[in-house]
Amino acid sequence: MLKAGRLWALGAMSGTSLDGVDAAMVETDGERIFAFGDSAYRPYSDGERAVLRAALGKWPGEDVAEAESVVQSAHSELLAGFEGVQLVGFHGQTLAHEPRGRGTHQIGDGAALAEALGLPVVWDFRSADVQFGGEGAPLAPFFHFACAKWIGAEEPLCFLNLGGVGNLTWLDPRKDRAEEEGAILAFDTGPANAPVNDLMQSRRGQPFDEGGALARQGRVEEGALELFLDDPYFSRMPPKSLDRDAFADMIGLVNELSDADAAATLTGMCAASVMRAMEHCPAPPERILVTGGGRHNPVLMEMLRAALDCPVAPVEEAGLDGDMLEAQAFAYLAVRVARGRPTSCPGTTGVRAAICGGVLSRPDMAA
Secondary structure (H helix, E strand, C coil): CCCCCCEEEEEEEECCCCCEEEEEEEEECCCCEEEEEEEEEEECCHHHHHHHHHHCCCCCCCCCHHHHHHHHHHHHHHHCCCCCCCEEEEEEEEEEEECCCCEEEEECCHHHHHHHHCCCEEECCCHHHHHCCCCCCCCCHHHHHHHHHHCCCCCCEEEEEECCEEEEEEECCCCCCCCCCCCEEEEEEEECHHHHHHHHHHHHCCCCCHHHHHHHHCCCCHHHHHHHHCCHHHHCCCCCCCCCCCCCCHHHHCCCCCHHHHHHHHHHHHHHHHHHHHHHCCCCCCCEEEECHHHHCHHHHHHHHHHCCCCEEEHHHHCCCCCCHHHHHHHHHHHHHHHCCCCECHHHHCCCCCECCCEEECCHHHC
């Protein structure tokens, strides 16, 4: 049995940017954060990344066995290296996400991982939310709320995660609980790193635009940017979420541009989508804390600072780890699931009521 009170949980995240697996430990009771622990990263090889990329967009029943093997082995290898773990939060790899259609699809077998690690594992975090009318994403906002309490925030602020897809969490730390009405509004802003990564892979054979170096050499094509912002997604009221390839036609808008202009334009689209997202915030945030790989792109950060009316800074300025925040989130959420506490609510995913998602699997030795 899991003990009451604080637990050291280990969370793992493999995002839509397909760079690798992040893992990080958090000590929490499912409400407060008490401490952050060890973390580690396991990059995917070029071959593994190619297998995962080929599986994107596939649904249950389609052949994803090779991709699942990659996800399973990478996680098992990385997570086995941690000590003092009492519970694991395993997100798996999202292949397809269509909450208003076929649902959501993450590969990765939490029950098999529990057996491999000899530890209880919480997984399949999104399905219950979608089943009860939610978008199934984003799921980190409840953790963002706990982080705001941990850093001592006293005014509304935003966490902006720039991974493959961008998502924004507006929150009011003056509220007592994340599920309280008015405490959180969260939604996907639009494409973030994924289109630039895909462009770099197809044109340059590189996984991403390191340091925004290529984008800095180019200029934003305003006509393409205007066409992008005409998409009805941006005027849709949140909560709302996106699949990694929901804006795949963005690449088509830059097909005729040089490599540098295409990279600059796709980077500009990411910044512009965040600017449009801010229109939905219930109140102006005191600041925006940026997490995810996008914060390492100085061109993107410069565009955001120019477009937004409040300070924009990487989460490190608040004492948090932007590389590991999503992995930490699933450690935190795993404890909430184990305690039967909500992991999403109407303000985060549009689910009809606050709901506890996730499945807890135990190894035979803990049964």
